[in-house]
Amino acid sequence: METAEKITLDPSKIMQVGTGFFGTKTLLTAVNMDLFTILAKRELSGKDIQSRLGLHSRSLYDFLDALVAMRFLKRKGLKESALYSNAEDADFFLDKNKPSYIGGILEMCNNRLYPFWNDLEDGLKTGLPQNETKNGGKPLFEAIYADPKKLREFVGAMAGVQMGNFIEFAKAFNFSNYKTLCDIGGAGGFLAAHVAINNQHMQCTSMDLPEVEPIAKENVQNMGLKDKVKITSGDFFTDDFPKSDVITMGNILHDWGTKDKKTLIKKAYDALPKGGALVVIENIIDNDRSKNAFGLLMSLNMLIETAEGYDFSASDFDAMALEAGFKSTSLMPLKGPTSAAIAIK
The missing domain is CATH 3.40.50.150 (Vaccinia Virus protein VP39)
Incomplete structure (x- = not known):
């Protein structure tokens, strides 16, 4: 009996596309709240961002750190000690005050x-x-x-x-x-x-x-x-x-x-x-x-x-x-x- 070729199937592409709206809505929300425009002026702490955008404390760092993980934000430190700034492409394309804003x-x-x-x-x-x-x-x-x-x-x-x-x-x-x-x-x-x-x-x-x-x-x-x-x-x-x-x-x-x-x-x-x-x-x-x-x-x-x-x-x-x-x-x-x-x- 011939041994069937072993095929390894990976569900990651299915999951990435199927749950893609998680990341989509996170980015769209950040743009809609002018987060990148605010951070274009200077880096801010999570508490500063919370105050500027009127956010609740519960998911503040999940929201900001998700944007870090997706490479839209950069961060120094962690949670309460963190300072957030725009990644280069977000700063160029998502700051409303720049002519390159898309x-x-x-x-x-x-x-x-x-x-x-x-x-x-x-x-x-x-x-x-x-x-x-x-x-x-x-x-x-x-x-x-x-x-x-x-x-x-x-x-x-x-x-x-x-x-x-x-x-x-x-x-x-x-x-x-x-x-x-x-x-x-x-x-x-x-x-x-x-x-x-x-x-x-x-x-x-x-x-x-x-x-x-x-x-x-x-x-x-x-x-x-x-x-x-x-x-x-x-x-x-x-x-x-x-x-x-x-x-x-x-x-x-x-x-x-x-x-x-x-x-x-x-x-x-x-x-x-x-x-x-x-x-x-x-x-x-x-x-x-x-x-x-x-x-x-x-x-x-x-x-x-x-x-x-x-x-x-x-x-x-x-x-x-x-x-x-x-x-x-x-x-x-x-x-x-x-x-x-x-x-x-």
Whole structure:
């Protein structure tokens, strides 16, 4: 009788993912309470943090030391004698007073998305959104744009989730044959701003709904770019896109179903000159649909948040772009799970 090969199975991956929400909610809570912003000024004792954040003593050190164990905080000493400070990445990305702050998306995860994902099973069975609309609320964008506080949080979230990729794209893409760029659905204006900063010859425009215009103008003003970046208002479904050499869309197409995706791609095609480029910056799913887990999970988030939206693969984009009339496509990897899908007219 042949001896069966002994296989050692390890449940750690199952447990890590299955209980992952423990760590997720701990980090989101710390961001939401401005812990990293407070610690950016100076290191503090547990008692100081307790007083500043209004925490109970029972789980104070479990909370702080969990953040130490997850490498978001650093610590000298133990419990009552401990002094806490930010880890380098937390200090750079999670201090609200730094321009590198990406916590906006984490604030939105904490304040909106975290409870909605509890109903993922309902979404998978019904195909319907599981956000505010489930209980008779307004659709996502209508609700966000009607509330100035929610809108500012949303614009900050969109900036935070893709800021590094906007900068990477602005530096890596070859703009030498182009002079003008328009970012469609430009939110806070950051993609256009970083292209202008890194490509002095470029004149850039950021287009979004009128409610966003004051926020984008404020951002551009603060960055000293009001002469290089124009902020304009419009509805990208009902208004023509401004004529530009390059048209960008950052995290726009995944909000919509196939018909609307094709409409936006065709409108971009019509606004571009021959040789012009459409650039779509998103968490493009690999064609084998087996590697970009974040892109696939983001597509599930579109189920939670939208009526028809989904994330897509490079081959999905290629098919839609070629159908619209573009002559060639390519993919530029950016940071992490994000890529720039490019179509040339």
